[in-house]
Amino acid sequence: MIQITSWFTLSLTALLFFIAIFGRYVLFSLAFWWLFANGKNDQKTRQTIQVRPVKTGQQWREIGWSVLTSLIFTAIASGVMVAYQHGYTKIYTDIHAYGLVWYPVSIGLVLLIHETYYYWLHRWMHRPGVYQWVHKVHHDSLTTSPWTAFSFHPLESTLQALVIPALTFVLPLHSTAVGLILIIMTFSGAINHLNTEIYPHAFDRHWLGRWLIGATHHSLHHSQFRYNFGLYFTFWDKWMDTESPDFHRLFTQKSKKDPV
Template structure:
């Protein structure tokens, strides 16, 4: 991890982190957009979940909000680095500091806590007195795309992002595990906002697939508002009965053509 010893190093570190965070968003967004809108367009055209055209200038508005989101993520990353340097976090760099089994377990714990935190935060953000000021920016994108993944009002960005830094203070996490968690977060968000269902037919009934959120699941949240509040997984929506009653039907419709063509 970079040692920050003076203002120049701090500035350089901030720049590098911003490039990494915003660059990761751009890389994933461009890759998914090109793959399913250019390279595999004919094979996946029928899998577009929401057929309503995107608004004029929507891509650039989403990218603009995503720049602010990336700046906020950069500030939080710098705060964690500074805290680590002063020995305040539980981040470790020696893989042998804990039993190797702790590595996957720690990631699973973080994902579960993050999912739980986000689900209830998300429901709170849909309260009438909160939605307009915090969450509406994201929902201005009714028809989503990978560019929507980081398109949040700064207040929402901060509320969403704060949980991972907090966990680094109380839960031992290897430095690479933190990076892997952030990679999973970006990948999942890009897939969920793709508006093209990438999972195979009947995956929504598979022992694993039934717990994973994809484009169909999250697109329904952007159009129906009252359902599908999860981030990575569907279990809170299932437990709290907030999963859209249209999900399985729509998933089947969007993935059935590929089965018939095989």
């Protein structure tokens, strides 16, 4: 890791973080948009979930908000780096320091905590008086695309960015585990906002797939607003009865195999 010893190295570190964060967003969004969401063949068109046209200029607006989101994520990541170098965090670099088993366990634990934080934050952001100031920017994209994944108002970006950095102060996390968690977050965000179902037929009832959020699940949140508040997993929506009653029907329709 870069040793931050001056404002120059702090600025360099921040620049590298921004390149990594915004670059990761662009890489995943561009790849998923090109592969699945640009509607250039009949199969993609049949799997499109929301058929309303994307608003004029929507993707450029989303990219603009995503630049601001990436800057906020960069500022918080830079603060965590400074805290790490002063010994305040529990980030470690020796893979054997906490045992090899802890490595995947720590990643799973962070994802579960993040899911819980986000679910309840998300429901709060839909409250009258909060929604307009915090969450409306994201919902301006009624029909989503991978570019929607980082399109947040700065207030929402800040609230979303707090939980994983906070966990580095209380949970031992290998430096590469932190990086992997952030990659999973961006990867999941791109998939969830595709507006094209890429999971296989009946995956919504599979022992694993029933717990994972995909494009159909999250697209219903953007069209119905009062259902499907999860981030990675469906368990809070199932437990709190906030999963859309239309989900399984729509998933079956959009993931249906071509007739032979």
